[in-house]
Amino acid sequence: MASGDQYSTGKTEASLAQESSINDAYSAPESRFECPICLAWLRDPVLTSCGHRFCRSCIYSWLERESACPVDNMKLKKEDIFPDNFTRREISQQRTKCPNIVRGCLVELSPLDVESHLLVCEYKTPELPDNEKLRCSFVDVGCDEKFEDEPELQRHLEQHIQKHLTLLSQAYSKMTANSNAVASSSGIAQQANFWDPPAKNETPSGILDDNLQSLLRALYEKIVFLEQKSREQDIIIANMSEQISSNNLSMSKLHHRYCNGSFLWYFNDFKNKINAMRENPHLMHYSTGFYTSVNGYKLCVRLNLSPKDNNYLAILIHVMKTDHDQTLDWPFSGRLTIALIHPMLSYKTIKETMMTRPELDAFKRPVQDLNPKGFGYTEFALLEELIDQDFIHNNQLLIKVQAQPV
Structure with missing residues (x-):
């Protein structure tokens, strides 16, 4: 059953744009995200009692040889090291290019996902005799x-x-x-x-x-x-x-603008993102914005685990702000269809259609870049069934949304 989202995401279109900004391939991370030992992005970040951040594996390997912090030389033991989930969340929201950009790969992803992506990247270095x-x-x-x-x-x-x-x-x-x-x-x-x-x-x-x-x-x-x-x-x-x-x-922005309300979202690195959301129930993923027509309403899709039962996927739609909202009729009224596409057997595709409810805040003219209230299904599909029925192909879930104003 469709329902209005009752909790704010705190996300704005500006922050979404920042998360998807283009960084140079192999670009150096900001100093606060850089491990002082390996000089790369922090992986599984931890915080020491003396206030420094390291990759978990880097600092543990260091302490096998030394007994002091490599930055300030203060005495340090493994008991003085703690997980830094706040920094992990911040890094997961950054975007960098695949190192195989020199061979044509233009995928942008979180630095935490680079290693898993390289294992399946179609542009990875061929293994020659x-x-x-x-x-x-x-x-x-x-x-x-x-x-x-x-x-x-x-x-x-x-x-x-x-x-x-x-x-x-x-x-x-x-x-x-x-x-x-x-x-x-x-x-x-x-x-x-x-x-x-x-x-x-x-x-x-x-x-x-x-x-x-x-x-x-x-x-x-x-x-x-x-x-x-x-x-x-x-x-x-x-x-x-x-x-x-x-x-x-x-070209990507142009495609989204002229998709006429029929939007495809390729949700990549599915397993790692699901595991991250299990560890952090407040973690949510947003699609890029798309339009119902050339100068129509702008929407985006949100995916997270159900706050009631994290064995279910929640899929909701948010209204976004445009530079021509004054020309549109508010609240937004129309038909919304959400479908999880099966990669092989189309008859297994899960599809739900819902009509908007003008009395809900989710469909009123947004005053922020992203309307904090969403509308959709808090328990759209059971994760176990999606995996068992082979909805996940190449670690990717395909979501299709159709928005038709009436």
Whole structure:
């Protein structure tokens, strides 16, 4: 039975927009969300008695070797460490891009969900046979590293310049100790196409060292040139990725605006989010806003566990504020249909239709970005049945909402 939501969410459209804002891939977290040990997003955050936050696994591993806080060196024991659920909730509301954005993945998700997403990301690095992997450009001088794709190879070249210079220096030493150094250096230079050595029989022994030093100097110059070229390409790729993400966001907003009240919400990472809501009954998830028509009403969908029985999913609809509310008839009146789509068997789809009730606050003209009162079903479906009947496909639940004003 449809019912009005009787408790405020405290969410506004502004906060929803903040949660879905685009961050750079691999962007550094704010200092309050960064673990001082691993320098990454806090995972399973804990708070020490001296007031510092760490990943649980990081600080526990630290205390196996040390007995003091790594920040202020105060004495610290495992009994002085406590779960920091407040910070966990704050991090869960942040959004970051999938690290595989360099390969085309544009998914935005909570930093807490990145590791589980990478296991199923369709853009993750392919596992190639050893004989098909890319070799380092300095393989001829002793670098045996192999890589799955071009981005990994480029990162290796940028991060190991000193190593490659050392290998070049060692190769030079071997060449000078070898009686066939002239022939070997000539062959390398001809392959690189940047040094034209004198003929073998015309090379006086007195200028041999000068020629080898010229070769080494040319190799150094080539490395510097390649490094600069690599950085320029990184900048170009980063700019292109940002433009693509911006265009995709604009297209997404355009799609939501012109969906004519028929909205699809792909609720990703279902299992982890359900577990998080079991731990924190006040945690709620909101869809992006959508419109009933071009200049119609704006709505969004909310999903959380039923406050009466957390074995049930609650699905409610909220009215949102627009810049043309003065042109609409209030309170909102119409027909609302909510459906949980079965990915394989359409006859198993769960669908409920309800008529709005104008006397409820949920349908009055919103004075905030998001009307705090929602309308829908506090016990829409039993979680166990959804899982048993295979509604969850690829850890994703598909929700369809149709809104028809009358």
